Amino acid sequence: MNKSTSSKPSPGKIATQSSEDSVGYQLSATYRVLNRALQAQVARLDVPAGTWIFLRTIWEEDGLTQREVGRRVGIMEAAAGSALNKLESRGLIRRVRNADDRRKINIYLTERGRALGHELMPKADELTARMVEGFEHFEVAQLCSYLMRVRQNLRAVESSADIKNEGTENTIDS
Known part of the structure; x- marks a missing residue:
C-alpha cells in the first residue's frame, strides 16, 4: 500500500473528521455568517453589536x-445587565422598579425601542426566509x-462540566 492510499493519518494531522462533516464546525461557521448578516442590518439603526438578541x-x-431576559438569552444576569445598559443609554429600553417586589x-x-422593532423584525424575517x-x-x-435537541444535549454537557469543575478554576491560563 502506498502513502496516498494509506488509512493512517499523516503524522502532522490532528483532526479525525473534516470540517464539512463536523456538526460543531458547521454550527459555528453558520452562526458567524448569520451574525455578520444580522449585524449588517442592525448596525445602520444604531443597535450596538451583540444586543439584537436582547x-x-x-x-x-x-x-x-x-x-x-438573561435566562431566555442563555447568559448570566450580569452580562445581560451590560447589554441592557447599552440599550438603555441609546433610549431603546427603560428600567422600572417592580411595584410588587421592590428588589426586581x-x-x-x-x-x-418599539418603533425599532417594527423596523427591524421585517428585516430579520426576510433574512430568515433567505x-x-x-x-x-x-x-x-x-x-x-434538531437544533433544539443539539442545544439540549449541549446544556446537559455544560451542566455536567459545571458539576465536575465545581470549585476549580476554569480558565485556559490556569
Whole structure:
C-alpha cells in the first residue's frame, strides 16, 4: 500500500473528521455568517453589536426582569445587565422598579425601542426566509427541532462540566 492510499493519518494531522462533516464546525461557521448578516442590518439603526438578541427577547415579551431576559438569552444576569445598559443609554429600553417586589426591576421598551422593532423584525424575517430558501416547510420545522435537541444535549454537557469543575478554576491560563 502506498502513502496516498494509506488509512493512517499523516503524522502532522490532528483532526479525525473534516470540517464539512463536523456538526460543531458547521454550527459555528453558520452562526458567524448569520451574525455578520444580522449585524449588517442592525448596525445602520444604531443597535450596538451583540444586543439584537436582547431586543428581540423584549419585543416578544415586554416587562421581563433582567434575570428573565438573561435566562431566555442563555447568559448570566450580569452580562445581560451590560447589554441592557447599552440599550438603555441609546433610549431603546427603560428600567422600572417592580411595584410588587421592590428588589426586581422590569425592562420595558421605550417608544423608540418599539418603533425599532417594527423596523427591524421585517428585516430579520426576510433574512430568515433567505436563510432557509429552497427548504420545504417540514424541513424548516425539522431543522429547528434538531437544533433544539443539539442545544439540549449541549446544556446537559455544560451542566455536567459545571458539576465536575465545581470549585476549580476554569480558565485556559490556569
